[in-house]
Amino acid sequence: QSVVTQPPSASGTPGQRVTISCSGSGSNIGRNIVNWYRQLPGTAPKLLIYRNNQRPSGVPDRFSGSKSGTSASLAISGLQSEDEADYYCASWDDSLSGRWVFGGGTKLTVL
């Protein structure tokens, strides 16, 4: 099991707002930044949100991130069919000599 937990699936209809949660602990999210990655089917992951809530250039403002305590969340507003993908949160974990940890991933389905 991942030390950072995400719901395995989420869904929404076009135009809706969906939120994906990411729950960790004091050794990871509680003291370090969270990044989000999106993985379209058959492709490599791509950076979506960095430093909890920052968007790289080219990422629409429909995507937003937040962090509070040992949890983080990704919100997608104005859902579009092309948003259907797997979403992963990631954080540095200070245990076990330090390591990056990823959430188990959330498969977003656009109904």
Add this chain to the structure above:
Amino acid sequence: QVQLVQPGAEVKKPGASVNVSCKTSGYTFTAYYMHWVRQAPGQGLEWMGKINPNDGSTRYAQTFQGRVTMIRDTSTSTVYLELSSLKHGDTATYYCAREDIKGFDPWGQGTLVTVSS
């Protein structure tokens, strides 16, 4: 533009070693750490470790200590991942990913390593 190019696939027998390359271009090779992340079929992402191309220093995830080696070749701007004593459970897509100030960006296209007898 920044590019990370990996071979498409490798097939290895249990107990063997695999060497995966990640050839970079479009940026100063020694200025950015490179990470390796793997993804078993239908599963999530697992961080394996990182290398500093500037001095070759490495940091490995405890899970892979003793089985993993990361090296770099500054003459060709390429990093390599070697994983030894392969098991069926090592069947996965192995990605290299550059670490910049924002996070892992970009990623290589991935190398599917299949461990099969």
